[in-house]
Amino acid sequence: MTSLVQAIIDGLMVGGVYAVISIGLTLVFGVLGIVNFAQAEFLMLGMYIAYFAWAALGLDPLAGAFLAFGIVFALGYGLQRTIIQRVLKAPAVSQVFLTVGLLIVMENGALLAFGSQIRSVTTAYQTKSLQIGPFFVSLPYLAAFLMSIASGVSLWWVLNRSWLGMAIRATAIDPMAGRLIGINIDRVMAIAFGLGVGLTAFGGAVVLPYLSVFPTAGSQFVVLMFTVAVLGGLGSVAGAVVGGLAVGVITSVSALMFPIQLQNLVLFLVFIAILALRPDGLMGRA
Amino acid sequence: MTMRQTFLLICFATLIPLALEPNGYYIRILTLALLFAALGQAWNIVGGLAGQMSLGHAAFFGLGAYTSTLLLIHFGISPWIGMLAGGVLGGIAAFLLSLPTMRLKGHYFALGTLAFAEVFRVIANTWSSLTGGPVGLSVPFSEPSLAMLQFNETRSYYYLMLAAFVAVSMIFVIIVQGRLGYRLRAVKEGPDAAEVIGVNTTRVKIHAAVISGSLTAMLGTLYAQLNFFFDPDTVFGALQISIRIALIVIVGGIGTLFGPLLGALLIIPLEEFANVMLADRAAGLSQLTYGALLMAIVLLQPQGLAEFAKKLAARISGKVMSSKTEART
Numbered sequence: 001m002t003s004l005v006q007a008i009i010d011g012l013m014v015g016g017v018y019a020v021i022s023i024g025l026t027l028v029f030g031v032l033g034i035v036n037f038a039q040a041e042f043l044m045l046g047m048y049i050a051y052f053a054w055a056a057l058g059l060d061p062l063a064g065a066f067l068a069f070g071i072v073f074a075l076g077y078g079l080q081r082t083i084i085q086r087v088l089k090a091p092a093v094s095q096v097f098l099t100v101g102l103l104i105v106m107e108n109g110a111l112l113a114f115g116s117q118i119r120s121v122t123t124a125y126q127t128k129s130l131q132i133g134p135f136f137v138s139l140p141y142l143a144a145f146l147m148s149i150a151s152g153v154s155l156w157w158v159l160n161r162s163w164l165g166m167a168i169r170a171t172a173i174d175p176m177a178g179r180l181i182g183i184n185i186d187r188v189m190a191i192a193f194g195l196g197v198g199l200t201a202f203g204g205a206v207v208l209p210y211l212s213v214f215p216t217a218g219s220q221f222v223v224l225m226f227t228v229a230v231l232g233g234l235g236s237v238a239g240a241v242v243g244g245l246a247v248g249v250i251t252s253v254s255a256l257m258f259p260i261q262l263q264n265l266v267l268f269l270v271f272i273a274i275l276a277l278r279p280d281g282l283m284g285r286a
Numbered sequence: 287m288t289m290r291q292t293f294l295l296i297c298f299a300t301l302i303p304l305a306l307e308p309n310g311y312y313i314r315i316l317t318l319a320l321l322f323a324a325l326g327q328a329w330n331i332v333g334g335l336a337g338q339m340s341l342g343h344a345a346f347f348g349l350g351a352y353t354s355t356l357l358l359i360h361f362g363i364s365p366w367i368g369m370l371a372g373g374v375l376g377g378i379a380a381f382l383l384s385l386p387t388m389r390l391k392g393h394y395f396a397l398g399t400l401a402f403a404e405v406f407r408v409i410a411n412t413w414s415s416l417t418g419g420p421v422g423l424s425v426p427f428s429e430p431s432l433a434m435l436q437f438n439e440t441r442s443y444y445y446l447m448l449a450a451f452v453a454v455s456m457i458f459v460i461i462v463q464g465r466l467g468y469r470l471r472a473v474k475e476g477p478d479a480a481e482v483i484g485v486n487t488t489r490v491k492i493h494a495a496v497i498s499g500s501l502t503a504m505l506g507t508l509y510a511q512l513n514f515f516f517d518p519d520t521v522f523g524a525l526q527i528s529i530r531i532a533l534i535v536i537v538g539g540i541g542t543l544f545g546p547l548l549g550a551l552l553i554i555p556l557e558e559f560a561n562v563m564l565a566d567r568a569a570g571l572s573q574l575t576y577g578a579l580l581m582a583i584v585l586l587q588p589q590g591l592a593e594f595a596k597k598l599a600a601r602i603s604g605k606v607m608s609s610k611t612e613a614r615t
Contacts, residue, residue, distance in 0.1 A: 035393045086585055092392045093339045093536055098584045100529055104577025111570035215570075223404065226397060234393070261412045268405045275398045276386030 002134050007252045013141035015248020017203050019241045020148040021221065022228035023155060024200035030235030031172045031192035032080075032088060037099040039200055040218035040225060041106035042072055046201025047213035048114060054121045054208075061121055062143055065205035069151075073198035080193035085186065110215040120212040140209040147206045151199060152241060158195075159237065168192050172235070200225075223264055224251075227271040299448055308441040317440055319554040320447035321509060325527075326535040326546025327454040328501035331461060333532060334541030336494045337474035339392070342383065342399030344527035345406045346376040346499040350506025351521045352410065355423050365435040369507040376503025380495045388488055400524055407522035422517025425510055435511045443512050450508055454501055455543060461497070462543075470494055537583055 025039045049071055050064035059067070083102075087095050128139040159165035170178040171188045179185050204217075211217070228247045232239025247267070254266040306313045325347070332340050353375055354368025387398040410417045417423065430438045437443055461467045469490045472480035477487050510516055520526055530553070538549025557576060564572035 029393075035397070083581070083585070090584075092396065093532065094584045096339070096341070096396060097529075097533060097536070098581055100525070101577045101580030101584065104525070104580065105574055108570035108574035108577065112568055112574065116569065223401070226401075230394075230397065259412075261408070265405060265408045265412075268401045268408065271401045272386055272398055272405075275390060275394055275401075 003256060004253065006135055007256050008249055009135055009137060010141065011249035011252030012245055013137065013145045013248070014252065015245035016145035016148040016152075017207055017244075018224060018228050018248050019244025020151055020206075021200045021203035022225045022232070022240045022244055023152060023237055024196040024198070024203070025225050026229045026232065026235055026237060026240045027155075027199070028193055028196035029229070030237070031168055031196075032084070032189055034084065034088065034095045034099070035092075035234075036196075037096060037222075038102035038106060039197065040221045041103050041110075042076070042197040042200045042218075043204035043221055044110060044213065044215070044218035045072055045075075045106070046204030047208050047211075047217055048110065049201065050205035050208045051119050051121060051213050055119075060123060061205050061208040062147055064208075065147060065202045068205040069198045069202040072201035073194040075194075076197035077190045077194035079197075080190040081186070084193060085189070088189075107215055107218070114215065116215060118212045118214045121208055123209050126209055138210070143209065144206040148203060151202055155195070155199065155237065164188075164191065223267050223271070227267050227274075230271060231274055296448075296452065300445075303441045303444050306441075308439045310440070313440050313444055315555050315558050317444045317447050317512065318558075319550045320444065320451050321505065321512065322531065322534055322554055323547040323550035324447065324451040324454045325502060325505050325531045326538065326550055327451065327458050328498050328505065329531045330458060330535055330541065330546055331494050331498040331501075333535055334545070335461065335467060335470040335474065336491055338491065338495075339396045339532065340399045340495075340498075341396045341524065341528045341532060342401075342403040343499075343502050343531050344522045344524060345383070345399075345403040346379055346502035347506040347509070347527050348403075348406055348410065348518070348521035349375050349379055350503030351510040351516055352417060352423070352506075353503070354507040355425050355510045355516075356416070359423070359426060364433055365507055365511055366433070369435075369504045372503040372507050373500045376506075377496045377500035379503075380499025381492060383499075384492045384495045388491055400528065403522060403524060403528055407518050407524075410518035410522055417518065420517060420519075422515060422520075423510075425514045427514065435508075446508065447512075450505060451547070454505075457497070457501065458543065461494075466490065466493060533580070533583075 021040075021043055024042070025036060028034065028036045028039065046065070046068035049068040050059075050061040053059040053064035053067050054061055079102075083098070087098050123140070125139040125143065130137045130139065130142065157165075159169060167178065167183045167188050168191070170181070170183060171185055171192070175185050175189075178188070224247060228243040229240055230243075231246060232241070232243030247270075250270060251263055251267065255263055258266065302316065303313055306316075325343070329340065329343055332338050350369070350372035353372035354365045357363040357368040357371060358365055383399065383402050387395055387402075390398050411420050413419070414421075425436075427436060428434055430436055430442075435446075437446075461470070469480070469485050472483070472485050473487045473490055480490075481487050506521060509521070534549035534553050535546050536549070537553060538547065539545030556579065560572045560575045560579075564575060
């Protein structure tokens with residue numbers, strides 16, 4: 001029983017991070033209508049930025065996360081304007097190939113630029129944990145969780161309380177109508193893409209205190225992100241939060257019962273079951 | 287293309303190996319291209335005719351490779367029989383996959399099929415006692431013979447793959463011209479309208495998926511026999527198989543008879559040459575080039591090569607026509 005509760009606590013902690021990286025994916029889909037297979041590569045990029053910020057400037061990855069967000073936001077904005085924009089009206093399959101191509105380019109670009117060695121940071125709080133009764137909350141998990149929640153709340157505020165957020169939501173609902181009432185759709189879409197990949201990079205940076213970075217670090221998150229996004233309903237930001245926490249708990253609890261290699265298998269099966277039973281996500285269209 | 291042109295094309299394809307070294311590098315690339323053209327044609331039944339972008343065909347491909355190879359290793363059963371067994375299993379797998387994914391559209395269908403193939407990859411990597419795990423399997427070589435589907439010359443494999451491509455293409459043509467083809471097109475153009483005029487859309491899609499999955503599994507056996515070695519990632523991999531097959535058909539021209547061949551003849555050699563030229567430069571460079579090419583193809587020629595070739599042919603024949611009329615006047 002104790003181990004089950006412990007697993008649920010751990011699951012919620014990592015689930016918060018899953019939520020933030022998947023919000024990026026779901027935001028890109030919701031506003032631009034494309035499934036970005038390269039999304040997880042931006043997570044890897046965020047990890048590298050935070051790593052080098054730590055190695056060169058001595059910046060804690062939690063502070064480096066803001067740097068990662070800023071750099072990747074700019075990169076995403078540029079990518080959308082130059083490349084992604086051209087396939088927005090193309091068939092789904094062209095979009096898949098474009099983003100898969102981007103995935104390959106980014107992964108191998110990282111290999112060329114940074115080499116294949118595994119890098120990790122050392123921080124003072126890395127191995128510490130809080131004890132609450134019989135349970136432990138690992139400090140790096142908690143920090144990543146809190147940072148993720150904070151960024152999720154900020155995004156919620158932007159989407160619901162600012163003019164930009166309204167423009168983004170209007171574009172998601174009907175780009176044509178948005179253009180008619182004077183929204184610069186192209187710019188809004190580029191900002192949404194930048195925000196989406198930036199948030200994922202932010203999530204990559206905050207997990208750096210307990211994970212290592214290497215060129216294929218993103219690939220282990222691909223299934224996870226898609227499961228979270230589909231679980232919550234592709235395009236729904238609130239759904240991604242619920243989905244993220246759920247997937248965190250599912251993976252953490254299933255690790256108690258199955259060998260580690262089969263953890264992904266459980267995710268895949270959940271993923272296929274959700275697609276089959278509730279294609280719009282557990283919460284329906286949001 | 288007319289019957290006569292097709293016949294000439296096949297004759298030409300039969301003669302090509304005579305000009306090449308029987309065990310050389312070029313014939314190996316062509317052999318691989320023919321195999322992928324056949325895979326593309328099998329995918330075309332689902333992706334082209336039914337309009338469903340499957341990104342999970344690696345599941346069937348790997349199933350075929352593992353089935354025949356395991357039967358050969360443990361029981362000494364000829365790969366011909368193993369191929370049939372793989373075909374049956376591939377058909378069953380395609381049927382099972384259809385049940386949850388049939389109602390899905392576009393992105394969701396692509397994602398669901400992708401996840402399905404990944405399930406197989408994870409199982410093959412984990413269930414080491416059966417599959418050998420990440421280490422992979424080697425096909426035992428006894429002696430070169432048609433009965434055991436093993437040869438010591440690549441040239442023989444070339445003819446094997448050519449025959450496979452022609453066979454799958456014939457099945458494709460039969461489907462296109464038959465009842466199933468009309469129904470599939472009806473389903474693709476307007477599923478609701480098809481349902482109204484009495485087409486059982488679910489059943490039609492399942493039929494197409496089962497045929498396509500079964501053929502893909504059988505081609506998996508041929509791949510195992512050609513390569514003599516494979517591991518879970520090479521036969522169940524999303525990038526290596528599923529996406530590559532779909533890419534080949536889309537580049538060549540989706541839903542067309544010669545699209546898969548055109549696509550395979552472009553993509554496979556391109557990959558090979560990129561590999562050879564760039565592999566020893568720096569790790570990742572050849573893959574990087576491949577990814578960049580993929581992006582370039584999508585951005586420059588989204589309608590596929592077949593469309594491009596058609597336009598070109600129209601322009602040439604248009605010129606011939608106009609010069610004829612000029613000559614007449």
